[in-house]
Amino acid sequence: MHEPVLLREVIQFLNIKKDGRYVDATLGLGGHAEAILKELGDHGRLLGLDVDPGSLVRAEHRLQPFGNRSNTRRSNFRGLQGVLRENGWGGIDGLLADLGISSYQLEDPKRGLTFQAEGPLDMRLDPESSRNVLTVLGTMDEEELRNLLHEFGEMRFAWKLARAISRAFSEGRLKTTRDLALLCEVTVRGRGKVHPATRVFLALRAKVNDELGALSALLEQIPQVLEVGGRAVIISFHSLEDRLVKQGFLRFEKEGWGERRFIRVTRKPVGPAEDEIRRNPRARSAKLRVLERVA
Numbered sequence: 374m375h376e377p378v379l380l381r382e383v384i385q386f387l388n389i390k391k392d393g394r395y396v397d398a399t400l401g402l403g404g405h406a407e408a409i410l411k412e413l414g415d416h417g418r419l420l421g422l423d424v425d426p427g428s429l430v431r432a433e434h435r436l437q438p439f440g441n442r443s444n445t446r447r448s449n450f451r452g453l454q455g456v457l458r459e460n461g462w463g464g465i466d467g468l469l470a471d472l473g474i475s476s477y478q479l480e481d482p483k484r485g486l487t488f489q490a491e492g493p494l495d496m497r498l499d500p501e502s503s504r505n506v507l508t509v510l511g512t513m514d515e516e517e518l519r520n521l522l523h524e525f526g527e528m529r530f531a532w533k534l535a536r537a538i539s540r541a542f543s544e545g546r547l548k549t550t551r552d553l554a555l556l557c558e559v560t561v562r563g564r565g566k567v568h569p570a571t572r573v574f575l576a577l578r579a580k581v582n583d584e585l586g587a588l589s590a591l592l593e594q595i596p597q598v599l600e601v602g603g604r605a606v607i608i609s610f611h612s613l614e615d616r617l618v619k620q621g622f623l624r625f626e627k628e629g630w631g632e633r634r635f636i637r638v639t640r641k642p643v644g645p646a647e648d649e650i651r652r653n654p655r656a657r658s659a660k661l662r663v664l665e666r667v668a
């Protein structure tokens with residue numbers, strides 16, 4: 374089974390209290406959650422959230438041995454405070470968010486998250502969402518698409534790709550992930566180290582799932598839910614996410630939240646050690662940041 378990213382660091386930084394209340398906001402396959410639960414005593418509790426029902430089923434199976442110490446909820450982490458209320462929790466001692474998608478999602482061609490296999494242009498993490506790649510492309514003009522690609526780091530060819538994609542979409546030539554991947558290839562000829570579709574897929578996935586919007590909404594709730602001594606650990610995989618986390622945590626440290634005070638436990642983002650990158654290439658771009666409520 375696929376190895377959770379920065380596992381040792383997550384456990385170390387969460388500084389787990391045996392009888393504490395913890396939230397894993399991105400349960401996925403439950404790898405981090407399992408490790409957190411192993412640190413908890415009989416009165417400790419973990420609540421895991423995910424928007425993806427398929428992931429929840431797998432995680433629930435994995436976490437069964439922990440009985441009622443573990444609980445899961447199908448929810449977007451945007452709704453964190455509502456979920457805590459429903460669960461009867463006023464505050465929490467720690468929160469983990471391991472952003473993005475799991476290998477289980479990436480490797481399922483039916484979800485359209487990878488350009489390496491033929492699949493529908495879908496990319497939804499939440500199957501009940503009404504937006505997929507095709508509906509999103511239907512609402513964006515060429516300029517909006519160019520700005521999106523540019524924002525996600527497709528600097529040199531954003532305009533070329535945006536034009537090609539807009540045109541192909543309006544002519545009905547984009548049906549599958551392969552169509553889009555091939556279009557990116559022929560538009561940006563002469564491959565560099567990264568496939569030209571990589572950033573296009575990343576940008577569209579982020580748009581379809583409003584990933585930056587959800588992260589901002591989560592960040593705003595963190596100061597309101599952490600108990601004194603409680604920590605939030607966030608792992609991001611691209612610079613736009615990491616920038617939001619960095620700026621959010623810096624603001625909480627400087628301004629606090631009402632009477633509440635926070636410190637950044639990490640000034641610089643923590644990345645994987647060499648041996649982890651060797652074992653798990655997905656970890657390569659992971660950046661972990663930690664905030665603690667001190668009073």
Ligand SMILES: C[S@@+](CC[C@H](N)C(=O)[O-])C[C@H]1O[C@@H](n2cnc3c(N)ncnc32)[C@H](O)[C@@H]1O
Pocket residue numbers: 377378398399400401402403404405406422423424425428448449450451471472473474475498587
């Ligand atoms: C990188 S995986 C987490 C892997 C997990 N830490 C593990 O050890 O197996 C990220 C998970 O977060 C979920 N996710 C992404 N955005 C979400 C959101 N806004 N709310 C809730 N879950 C989300 C995805 O469906 C995916 O299962």
